[in-house]
Amino acid sequence: MAVSEKTMRPSGILRWLGGGRRGLEGYLYVIHRISGLALLMFLMMHVFFTGVRLLGEEAWSGLMEMANNPVLHFLEYLVYVAFAFHAVNGLRLIIIELAFGIGPPDEPVYPYKGSIHKQRPLMLIAMVIVGILIFAGGFDLVAMGH
Amino acid sequence: MAREVIHDVLILGSGLAGLRAAVEIARRVEGADIGLVSKVQLMRAHSVCAEGGTGAVLREDLGDSLDLHAWDTVKGSDFLADQDVVYRFVEQSPKEIHQLDRWGLPWSRTEDGHILQRDFGGHSYPRATMAADKTGFFEMQTLYDTLQQHGGCARYDEVFASRILVNDEGRFLGLSVIDMASGEMLTLRGRALLIATGGAGTLYGFTTYSDTVSGDGLAMAYRAGLALEDTEFIQFHPTGLIPSGILMTEGCRGEGGYLRNNQGERFMQHYAASKMELAPRDIISRAMMTEILEGRGFHQDGELDHLQLDMTHLGAERIHQRLPLIREVAMKFIGMDPVDTPVPVRPVAHYSMGGIETDIDGACTAPGIWAAGEAACVSLHGANRLGTNSTAECLVWGAICGEKIAGFLGEEPGLPDLPADLVAAEESRIFEGLLGPGGSASPFEIRHQLRDAMDQHLGVYRDGASMQQGLDKVRELKAAFKDVQVEDKSRVYNTNLVRALELENLLDLAEVAVASALAREESRGAHARTDFPDRDDDNWLKHTLVRQAGDGLDIRYKPVAITHWEPVERKY
Amino acid sequence: MTDQTVTFRVRRHQPGQEDAWQEYPVAVHPGMTVLDGLQQIKEQQDSSLAWRHSCRMGICGSCGMVINGQPGLACNTQVLDISDRRISLEPLSNFPVARDLVPDLEPMFDKHRSIKPFLIAGQQDGDEPLRQSPRQLTDYLQFSYCIKCGACMAACPTLASDADFLGPMPLTAAHRYNRDSRDDGFDQRKQSLGDHHSISHCHYAAECSKVCPKGVDPAKAIQYLKRDLVLDLVGLRRRPGPVPQGSPGTPRDDIPKAPEFTVKKP
Numbered sequence: 001m002a003v004s005e006k007t008m009r010p011s012g013i014l015r016w017l018g019g020g021r022r023g024l025e026g027y028l029y030v031i032h033r034i035s036g037l038a039l040l041m042f043l044m045m046h047v048f049f050t051g052v053r054l055l056g057e058e059a060w061s062g063l064m065e066m067a068n069n070p071v072l073h074f075l076e077y078l079v080y081v082a083f084a085f086h087a088v089n090g091l092r093l094i095i096i097e098l099a100f101g102i103g104p105p106d107e108p109v110y111p112y113k114g115s116i117h118k119q120r121p122l123m124l125i126a127m128v129i130v131g132i133l134i135f136a137g138g139f140d141l142v143a144m145g146h
Numbered sequence: 147m148a149r150e151v152i153h154d155v156l157i158l159g160s161g162l163a164g165l166r167a168a169v170e171i172a173r174r175v176e177g178a179d180i181g182l183v184s185k186v187q188l189m190r191a192h193s194v195c196a197e198g199g200t201g202a203v204l205r206e207d208l209g210d211s212l213d214l215h216a217w218d219t220v221k222g223s224d225f226l227a228d229q230d231v232v233y234r235f236v237e238q239s240p241k242e243i244h245q246l247d248r249w250g251l252p253w254s255r256t257e258d259g260h261i262l263q264r265d266f267g268g269h270s271y272p273r274a275t276m277a278a279d280k281t282g283f284f285e286m287q288t289l290y291d292t293l294q295q296h297g298g299c300a301r302y303d304e305v306f307a308s309r310i311l312v313n314d315e316g317r318f319l320g321l322s323v324i325d326m327a328s329g330e331m332l333t334l335r336g337r338a339l340l341i342a343t344g345g346a347g348t349l350y351g352f353t354t355y356s357d358t359v360s361g362d363g364l365a366m367a368y369r370a371g372l373a374l375e376d377t378e379f380i381q382f383h384p385t386g387l388i389p390s391g392i393l394m395t396e397g398c399r400g401e402g403g404y405l406r407n408n409q410g411e412r413f414m415q416h417y418a419a420s421k422m423e424l425a426p427r428d429i430i431s432r433a434m435m436t437e438i439l440e441g442r443g444f445h446q447d448g449e450l451d452h453l454q455l456d457m458t459h460l461g462a463e464r465i466h467q468r469l470p471l472i473r474e475v476a477m478k479f480i481g482m483d484p485v486d487t488p489v490p491v492r493p494v495a496h497y498s499m500g501g502i503e504t505d506i507d508g509a510c511t512a513p514g515i516w517a518a519g520e521a522a523c524v525s526l527h528g529a530n531r532l533g534t535n536s537t538a539e540c541l542v543w544g545a546i547c548g549e550k551i552a553g554f555l556g557e558e559p560g561l562p563d564l565p566a567d568l569v570a571a572e573e574s575r576i577f578e579g580l581l582g583p584g585g586s587a588s589p590f591e592i593r594h595q596l597r598d599a600m601d602q603h604l605g606v607y608r609d610g611a612s613m614q615q616g617l618d619k620v621r622e623l624k625a626a627f628k629d630v631q632v633e634d635k636s637r638v639y640n641t642n643l644v645r646a647l648e649l650e651n652l653l654d655l656a657e658v659a660v661a662s663a664l665a666r667e668e669s670r671g672a673h674a675r676t677d678f679p680d681r682d683d684d685n686w687l688k689h690t691l692v693r694q695a696g697d698g699l700d701i702r703y704k705p706v707a708i709t710h711w712e713p714v715e716r717k718y
Numbered sequence: 719m720t721d722q723t724v725t726f727r728v729r730r731h732q733p734g735q736e737d738a739w740q741e742y743p744v745a746v747h748p749g750m751t752v753l754d755g756l757q758q759i760k761e762q763q764d765s766s767l768a769w770r771h772s773c774r775m776g777i778c779g780s781c782g783m784v785i786n787g788q789p790g791l792a793c794n795t796q797v798l799d800i801s802d803r804r805i806s807l808e809p810l811s812n813f814p815v816a817r818d819l820v821p822d823l824e825p826m827f828d829k830h831r832s833i834k835p836f837l838i839a840g841q842q843d844g845d846e847p848l849r850q851s852p853r854q855l856t857d858y859l860q861f862s863y864c865i866k867c868g869a870c871m872a873a874c875p876t877l878a879s880d881a882d883f884l885g886p887m888p889l890t891a892a893h894r895y896n897r898d899s900r901d902d903g904f905d906q907r908k909q910s911l912g913d914h915h916s917i918s919h920c921h922y923a924a925e926c927s928k929v930c931p932k933g934v935d936p937a938k939a940i941q942y943l944k945r946d947l948v949l950d951l952v953g954l955r956r957r958p959g960p961v962p963q964g965s966p967g968t969p970r971d972d973i974p975k976a977p978e979f980t981v982k983k984p
Contacts, residue, residue, distance in 0.1 A: 009729075009737060015811060015878035021787040022875075022925060029875055029923030096922055099945040102938050105857050105897075109466050110474040112933030115941070116924045187770075187823065189866050190778045204847070207966065209973035217976040247848050250837035250898060252855060252862050259849030259962035271973050280863075283777055287862065291836045291891075327816055356772040389749065392775045475775055478794055480749065590761040634766040638733050639817040642765045712980040 035082040084133040092126040152335040153181035159342035160184035161191035162540035163519030165289035170548025172296035183302040192356040196282020197395035199274025201534030202239040210271040212236045222268040223528025224671035225713035242541040251288040265400040268426035268532040279471045310370040318514030322572040329637025345498035345520040346655045351597035353495040354393040363521045365651030373691040375523035377500035378663035384430040386494025396533040399423040403457040407442040418718040425718045428530040428672045431493035435606045454488035499527040508547040518543040529671020585631030589646045609676045613664045620656045721745040725804035752792040769819035779865035784808040789869035810872035833892040838903025851962040854899040861894035863932045870926035882915040886926035886936035893943040899958040
């Protein structure tokens, strides 16, 4: 017989993740938007911290001293990762949004294979490039030690 | 007391006929105030399931003619169609096709841009005007979309009408409806009503009809004192997919598909040698039942015996282009690809030739009420409908009724007074009767029994003794319904209540159909009696009319309009 | 045929109450759809369970719901194809819920209406035949397969965070009419496509195309629509190819004539 328990529906941005199972492109969409937000926040912080120079030479070098630690280097690396993803995936989106790589309109034949399948190679290439960039950046971080 | 809303005209039903009429009224009457009432959301009506095509003469330059379409229809009807109505129909239908073209319907095309047509059963020319195998769906979409550009149409989506209110003279007053979203009861007033609620196919267990088709308009009209005409003629489509009954369009055979028995033989050569698989539906359905009854069907435990619809010789490209929905459905529901596997089919309840009695303009005998589409019996289909003529009928009489109603509104008819006790009685019937406490009979159980009884006693072949048993059973179930229990007492979206009200309608219609069939002592079109195997023009070339008379039925007859061709022997 | 028991986990919703998950054991046989399962629950266990359904063949668009986390049609989904133990059913996300598995789809219908989803042409009336080539038809046909079930709207992540976003279904309908060779409405439609809750807010998650039960591929339509808008901006948008010139066909000689009338006209 019926069993019941109380529950809530996720709302807003939570539904990006809680809205059900997504496809690869769906997760890329979520990462793209989150990385975009992250980059925007970084940019604002960057402008703010750069503005510290206005307070004089001393304040600036103090800040630089403080910034020179592994945690912040790692955070910087994350900014780089977000940038690499957002830039390359953004280029991919620009290509698709002008309707390249998704094929001409056609009579769909069941089982339906849509534009996602047609443009998937492009997506894979973009992700390989992102991977290479992230790896290269990580190598730089570890090997060069700064 | 129920809230009252007034419109100029109420359209009950949002299928092809209802939408076509709504568009017609909207474009003819500036600022017309239309109330479009439907128990489903717009675009969900059963018309979307029409597949094969719409019958119209488009290529007189290639050999088709209006006379030929008329003759095919009359012969297909086993001479029970009113021939003046048939002519009205064949003249109007091509105009509807071109009108829909201008409203954006994606008709399939020939290389030089003409609208594509294909062969269909009983037609002497390939005049099934097609939009792949989703013709009804695209017609609905086009009309729905076109309606979006007209203001003035108040939508009552998911509003279940429970009673047609008429005064003592039979003049239309309004509708009692239940808004399913809120559970509130409303009284919709209007000067005119168009009933376009479709047929009554869910009377049967094995049927092509959508779950929501329950003949509500027919039953309400019947209870409001209107006559139901020719309801004994129920069409069995030859090719319903096993086990669900989902329709495999006649277009499968129009494109060249074969029907085979378990010997691998194209058995139609024994029944209609000249037309083969493209004979009219009643003939093929009888042939199939004969094959099955004589043991030449396929048998599988736990399933109905069936025959095979073989399209494997048509080739993938033809099927992809012209029968994509059929292929999709076969693959999704039974995991078979018709490109390389024959699909299992058997005759399935598909269409009610009968309906509310109307004149040639779709007007009912009660002033202010029109009916169109499958709900109406304008007497186009007689004893057996030809494929493609139903969507065409919906369009043609949707437009005609729309035009007539627009004219009627132009005369500025008054709105007669509505006696308060009519509405109060209906409210108490629903809220105290059905939603009140008490009751013990399960509506689901009654519905199952009704469907079993109809499958068993009013099928492709009928006989007097069996129909009498069926009638007794239906009356027993009607009595049982008086004690029905609606378990769900909630007001919001109470589907339990709606199913119960639908069941009540189906029970009334079942009684009318079985009683009409029992009374007609001949075989004609879809009404095939083993105890009266021949057509009897001397005694039975007439339409059945059934009215409610107290607790019983009043069965009368009226003559057929024979204006062009005298009946002759019907052979294919 | 052997039956096996599958647990249906349904998200129930009653107005004014908190949602609750409710579980029903259902006897399932091969070929049985989610819709059949729901029907069985209603008849045998809980008659108060509400959902929409009608055609049961995947063409009316009534029974859209979230099945095991993915929007789809209940009638179109066979239980044993997705699980032999349990399946979860929820109302379509991104819509208000009326009751149980019944979403309120009005917002979608309103948005659909706002993009002028009808043929805008100089000559709407008249019964002279028009012409359209099969190629011109293919240009938009795929996008006219939409059954308005709302699955794409429920899957769209942009709609999840921006309720005013037009969404895949209305945008696809806009493109469908834009690309029709019989239509002249591009300029009128682009007004309603311009604001920031509209097409520029789609970032190609392609979830809509993934879940569409009819192969409409809204993501594709939206990208075409974007291209058309960009091309229009720089004056390079082209109308769909030329209308074909019909050839006079060859009359068929195998068509019989209707028999002579046998009733004398008065």
